Amino acid sequence: MRALIVEDEAAVADDLARALSAAGFVVDVARDGDDAWFKGNTEDYDVAVLDLGLPRIDGLSVLRRWRDDDRLFPVIIVSARNDWTEKVAGIEAGADDYLGKPFEIVELIARVRGLVRRAGGRASSAIRIGQLVLDTHRMSATYAGRPIRLSQLEFRFLHYVAHQDGRAVSAGELAEHLYGAAESGDTNAIEALVVRLRRKIAPEVIETRRGFGYCIAGDER
Amino acid sequence: MKPRSLRMRLLLGAAVAIFVALAAAWVVMTLLFERHIERRVQADLVREGMQLAASLSIGADGAPLLSREPGDLRFSEPASGLYWQVTTARGSVRSRSLWDQGLPASQVARARDWSTRFTSGPFEEQLLLVERVVKPDRNGPEVLLQLASENKSLHEARREFGAELALFLVLLWAILSAAAWTQVALGLKPLARVSDEVDALKRSPRERLAAAPAREVEPLVRAINELADAREKDLTRARRRAADLAHALKTPLAAIAAQSRRAREAGAVDAAEGLDRAIQSAGAAVDRELARSRAAAIRAATGEMSAAALPVVEAVVGVVERAEFVAQVVFEVNVPPKLTVPVAAEDLLELMGALTENAARYARRRVLIEGAQSAEGRVLSVEDDGPGIDPAQMTDALARGARLDQAGSGHGLGLAIAQDLAEATGAQISLTRSALGGLKAAILWRQLLTPS
Numbered sequence: 077m078r079a080l081i082v083e084d085e086a087a088v089a090d091d092l093a094r095a096l097s098a099a100g101f102v103v104d105v106a107r108d109g110d111d112a113w114f115k116g117n118t119e120d121y122d123v124a125v126l127d128l129g130l131p132r133i134d135g136l137s138v139l140r141r142w143r144d145d146d147r148l149f150p151v152i153i154v155s156a157r158n159d160w161t162e163k164v165a166g167i168e169a170g171a172d173d174y175l176g177k178p179f180e181i182v183e184l185i186a187r188v189r190g191l192v193r194r195a196g197g198r199a200s201s202a203i204r205i206g207q208l209v210l211d212t213h214r215m216s217a218t219y220a221g222r223p224i225r226l227s228q229l230e231f232r233f234l235h236y237v238a239h240q241d242g243r244a245v246s247a248g249e250l251a252e253h254l255y256g257a258a259e260s261g262d263t264n265a266i267e268a269l270v271v272r273l274r275r276k277i278a279p280e281v282i283e284t285r286r287g288f289g290y291c292i293a294g295d296e297r
Numbered sequence: 298m299k300p301r302s303l304r305m306r307l308l309l310g311a312a313v314a315i316f317v318a319l320a321a322a323w324v325v326m327t328l329l330f331e332r333h334i335e336r337r338v339q340a341d342l343v344r345e346g347m348q349l350a351a352s353l354s355i356g357a358d359g360a361p362l363l364s365r366e367p368g369d370l371r372f373s374e375p376a377s378g379l380y381w382q383v384t385t386a387r388g389s390v391r392s393r394s395l396w397d398q399g400l401p402a403s404q405v406a407r408a409r410d411w412s413t414r415f416t417s418g419p420f421e422e423q424l425l426l427v428e429r430v431v432k433p434d435r436n437g438p439e440v441l442l443q444l445a446s447e448n449k450s451l452h453e454a455r456r457e458f459g460a461e462l463a464l465f466l467v468l469l470w471a472i473l474s475a476a477a478w479t480q481v482a483l484g485l486k487p488l489a490r491v492s493d494e495v496d497a498l499k500r501s502p503r504e505r506l507a508a509a510p511a512r513e514v515e516p517l518v519r520a521i522n523e524l525a526d527a528r529e530k531d532l533t534r535a536r537r538r539a540a541d542l543a544h545a546l547k548t549p550l551a552a553i554a555a556q557s558r559r560a561r562e563a564g565a566v567d568a569a570e571g572l573d574r575a576i577q578s579a580g581a582a583v584d585r586e587l588a589r590s591r592a593a594a595i596r597a598a599t600g601e602m603s604a605a606a607l608p609v610v611e612a613v614v615g616v617v618e619r620a621e622f623v624a625q626v627v628f629e630v631n632v633p634p635k636l637t638v639p640v641a642a643e644d645l646l647e648l649m650g651a652l653t654e655n656a657a658r659y660a661r662r663r664v665l666i667e668g669a670q671s672a673e674g675r676v677l678s679v680e681d682d683g684p685g686i687d688p689a690q691m692t693d694a695l696a697r698g699a700r701l702d703q704a705g706s707g708h709g710l711g712l713a714i715a716q717d718l719a720e721a722t723g724a725q726i727s728l729t730r731s732a733l734g735g736l737k738a739a740i741l742w743r744q745l746l747t748p749s
Contacts (some may be wrong), residue, residue, distance in 0.1 A: 225615055
């Protein structure tokens with residue numbers, strides 16, 4: 077696993093490098109925006125930890141350039157600029173997560189691992205059902221060509237239902253899959269999730285088959 | 298010192314000036330009227346006197362003789378106020394109205410011309426007296442002709458005229474004052490508009506005064522707008538400096554955290570823990586101060602702000618749902634697309650961000666964000682199905698500066714920050730138990746009663 081650390085503060089960059097190395101990553105460090113953009117564009121990374129306040133090119137611009145060049149590795153922003161306007165701007169520029177400084181290194185490692193796990197390797201693969209396309213690499217989706225950002229839970233829901241070959245999945249089964257065996261009786265959250273997805277993507281994207289459960293529209297295999 | 302009203306000063310000035318002018322007019326007009334009446338009476342007396350002179354002859358004893366007396370009946374009625382008397386060195390004849398009295402002897406009368414004077418006369422009357430010395434015969438004696446009219450009726454006429462004129466002038470004064478009031482009101486209207494706009498500017502530094510309603514107030518409008526620009530720039534600079542300060546403090550804090558980890562690895566566990574605690578509280582203090590400076594900026598900026606709630610809520614959820622700790626949480630957003638709240642979008646973002654992140658941290662499966670508009674006002678609420686807060690602690694959670702997170706009891710700094718921000722936008726925040734089982738935080742912007 078290769079990680080790119082983009083941080084201009086030497087002590088923080090060293091600490092991140094040591095912590096990620098200890099967590100099993102092969103680490104490269106970039107100290108300014110130029111270097112970061114070059115490394116991100118020429119090397120293949122599994123994850124990048126990106127500071128925003130950088131010399132030469134600021135972090136957000138680096139991120140936008142990566143995304144414009146289809147460099148789709150997961151990026152977690154680590155910034156002292158911790159207000160919500162910055163967080164939203166970061167996510168909208170293509171970041172996958174945002175952590176404010178000062179942070180607990182344990183939390184950062186957990187989030188980085190989460191991003192890598194969700195990305196599931198570098199190969200991009202798409203699942204297409206009707207008008208819905210799930211990108212398993214970016215954990216994102218498009219519906220009728222319109223890009224849709226999904227939370228982890230939403231993605232896991234769609235991913236699971238998409239893999240059932242058109243079989244309707246009951247709320248209990250979904251709860252068990254998403255939350256664990258002990259939670260199969262708690263289906264309120266699943267119903268709320270369906271409402272949320274219908275509102276977020278399109279009302280008709282998830283069909284309810286009375287007495288059976290849920291399936292994705294157009295999944296008539 | 299209470300500033301004096303320009304309108305009152307102008308009105309008072311106009312009223313006093315008009316009053317003085319009209320009073321002077323009253324005095325002058327009354328005098329002119331009096332002189333006019335006097336001249337009329339004088340002319341009447343002289344005409345009668347000329348008739349007297351025409352019918353005058355001298356008797357053999359040297360006393361005056363009249364072939365025909367003046368016809369006015371008042372000459373025949375005793376003490377009527379209208380008298381004549383003809384006097385020679387040898388005797389005199391007089392009107393019956395003089396009865397047994399006589400007109401005062403002449404002091405100034407000379408031949409060839411009528412002279413007029415005021416004098417005391419018979420019956421304790423003040424008289425207007427005209428007199429002239431004539432010679433009916435070239436070689437005869439001189440004859441003094443005197444005719445008088447009492448002055449009282451003249452005074453009375455003047456008084457009546459003065460009273461009627463005063464009444465008319467008071468009416469005129471009232472009309473002119475009303476006209477002055479209208480003029481002042483019209484003249485000050487542009488200033489009143491500027492004043493209204495300055496009020497709006499006070500509430501929101503983003504407001505600017507519209508184009509000057511009159512050329513005379515244009516420099517004022519321009520100066521105020523320049524001042525507002527300068528103030529807004531200062532405000533923006535202050536915000537940016539606060540954010541820069543946070544950045545300047547947070548990066549070293551992250552560096553100290555790195556040192557702390559090294560110390561821990563080197564076996565100095567106690568020192569590392571002390572450092573971590575200090576870093577944590579310094580970080581929280583920076584966040585808190587940032588929120589305070591933002592709240593202060595909002596207080597200076599509240600007014601005609603408005604933000605659509607749904608896009609802001611969705612943007613916040615879009616960030617929060619990225620975090621690893623919400624991997625199993627579904628965010629239910631139930632906010633009407635048309636709902637707006639009276640706060641700037643970026644401030645609403647901070648407010649909803651603090652509440653949503655707080656709820657997400659403690660939620661088990663669900664976070665519900667709802668919005669509504671009712672007769673009471675506009676409400677946004679965030680609730681979760683987490684452990685919630687002990688009802689007894691809810692008040693503490695909102696107490697200014699509460700640090701329940703440090704006490705390990707869960708909801709804390711996020712709520713305190715949200716409260717600061719909510720109050721700065723003029724909202725009230727309340728904590729209750731959610732139907733989902735956890736905590737429900739609701740922000741209420743009360744409906745402002747606007748005159749319909």
